[in-house]
Amino acid sequence: MLPFFTKILYLIFNVTNMITTIDDIVAAYNVAWASVNTYNLYPMLRSSKATDDPTEKELNTFRKEYWGKLDKMTILVPAYKEQKTLYSCVKAINESSYPKSKLEVIILLEKDDTSTIEVANRIASKFKNVKSIVVEDEVNKKGKPRALNYGLKMATGDVIGILDAEDMVSKDAFIRTAYMMQNKDYGVVQGILDMVNEGDGWKNLMLRAEYGYWFNTYLKALKRADYPLPFGGTTNFFRKDTLQKLGGWDSNNLTEDFELGMKIFANNSKIRENVRKNAGKLNTNGNASSEDPIKLGIIRSVTREESPPTMKGWMRQRTRWQQGKIQTLRKEMNDDQLSLRTKAHIFFSSVQPHISVINLTGIGISVYAYLDKALSLPVEIVAGFNAVMVAFYATMNAAGYLWVTKPEKETIKYRHLKAVVTAVTLPAYWAMQWVADMKALKLEYIDKSNVWYKTEHFGRHIDDRQLEKTLAEDMHPATVNNSDNK
Template sequence: MAALYREATILPQLVQRLSLIDYPADALECFLLLEIDDTETIAVARSLRLPPWMSVVVVPAGSPKTKPRALNYGLGLASGTFLTIYDAEDSPDPAQLKEAASRFLAEPSDTRRPLACLQAPLRIGRKHKAAISSDILDRQFAAEYAGLFEVILPGMARLGLPFPLGGTSNHFRVETLRRIGGWDAYNVTEDADLGFRLWRDGWSLGTISSPTWETPPGRFKLWLPQRTRWLKGFMQTLAVHLFKPGLGFKGLWAMLTTLIAGLVAASIHGYALATITMIALLGILSFEIPQLQISAFAVMITGYIASWMTCIVGTRRIGLTYGAKEFALAPLYWGLLTLAFFHALVRLVFQPHTWDKTPHMPDVPVADLHTPIIRPRYSEATAGREAA
């Protein structure tokens, strides 16, 4: 399923990319979920020559008008055993569905926590040079995704921990989704909520290796609403799950190291960075050694090193380089999260269920989506992966 809203421009590209999926056509069913008032996207969808297994589903009017509400409507129509979610700008690896189905079928039936969901890695590719492109933000965004989807989530899955899902390329058991009531239509990061809700209900999460390529949000005025929505959804997810029994030690630990740590870091990083900078400048101007509390400075440096290493390892795992420029600008990028945090806090109070939509534009040509934003490391190993 792909829940779309005001995506008339990019819809033909999505249909083209989903048509490349390598899976028996008679075992596929695809719903393009469109809102009833989105007449432009509906018109474009009905004008396209869709594969026989792909259909347009118009979601009736209702509230809230969010992606998870549309997905819940589609869930009621789904007839398959497994269900995959894609977004408008996605370019999934054609073999992704086969890998996911194989993993589900290979899962032992007597395991204590049956496998409910598999998360595919999301990778950021270069979009065409248009007005919404922002090279510095795009490169930091790509490195951030590499650290999350190539290092953190696979590591948590290996440790048997729950984790907040990505908003796309999730592979589910349909029966399980229906049993837990589908998505929370009021949570603007329904994916984060669902990961912990599945865990609470006795299921486990995993990851696969076949990626989905996406485009970055673009310049700052587009990046900020997207990150605001994520942080606001993290707050909503914490409000729902943190004090409710059933998560257990592993669930609480996972929530602490993902949602809570992410929110705390976002809330104070800009302030801490500004404070350190001002202390250093005052020390230079007064020709004195800056007076820093060693323990606080050590915590900050340790956090920086951990974040840098996550990005370095993540980008190298997919054959990219986290260069000196990305390394140096990363603290400034992380500092922007403080602005997004307080923006999210205000929105949570006054517009808790408003969905901040990120506009998407098609790429030209299609192959350009697989051109990495961060310069590739040319080596025999990289060449071998590309040839494969």
């Protein structure tokens, strides 16, 4: 059987041979564009279902019933050149509503990062549940997934949580995760991320709106539609046995979070296919031959993060994300055990981050054709649908900003005007992403480079700016408090 990509190229070749006029080009592109837009729209049209994320009443009942038998959690905190933000991150973890006796924090460090190692050691001397560990893995290249796999071996918790070293996690994230896993049997839980330093410029405003839409709306829609669920790089939690079964993270992938999400989708698809094939059959124990797919959940807890304040930092981060998605797509498409349907889902999920290129090209082609009066009626209808989808994306971007900033509506000046800006200037933001796409393609296919470019953080989202003073005063042994929160 021909590989998946060969089939795609064969189809494109045949379609290309039929294109002879500008009308044909516009028609072909708009049909392809419409297929991507339809795929993206479908989850949003699914009827809304009640979430398994608990209400406050349910959470309080869970606390009373499970407080003495909560799972132990290990929170992995990869930290490279994060001396400015690390203490605030760990402090927020220990100020959560989860009992400290059931929280293990492992800070994962690199041997050449002496400044962060020094801070991490001071933090470990304050909090009894914190371990400062230098990663000893000389086989894999330096990067976050390499550190996470090393930390997984050291973890003693039943649940593994991931937090970036600049994160300010909400107080209820861990208890909500425990509710989902112990009360609802979820294997993976994802929290909401919010990039809060919108004051650093237009691109930071746009990134906050993008995250607002993605985590508050679209991620939940993907779950309802049983689409692949791309994880955020932080505030995700896994049953330890689930992670071990999956083999942990891909140490060579530049977006280990996205790759793991696609891996879980592929795993669940294989399980469902096996169940379908073996329906009615019994295994050697006389039981029905089946294995349960991994349940994925989303909690409402918000983790506050900092987006890159400089254009260089934004571009390097986005390029790494795009390159990692290319790597994931290539890996999953080569899995002969996956059905065509599963590969199609992973293909569209991997193309989703590159939709900026598709949208901008489609807008340009369609505008040219409209001005040239080359469109036939059927093509006009398809192009009209795509134009509506561009407006839909812009509206959702504005809505995402309004949703995520709702708790701050009394303090943010010109909030609704900012929302309008995020909608109107979305094409310009797509253009920036297009540049990142091109860089990612060059790095992956021409340079064949697989370097993890570090995103620098400055602590703009941390209330206490006098970090050195805080470290000196708040980490004094006399201030240590390791009692459980109840």
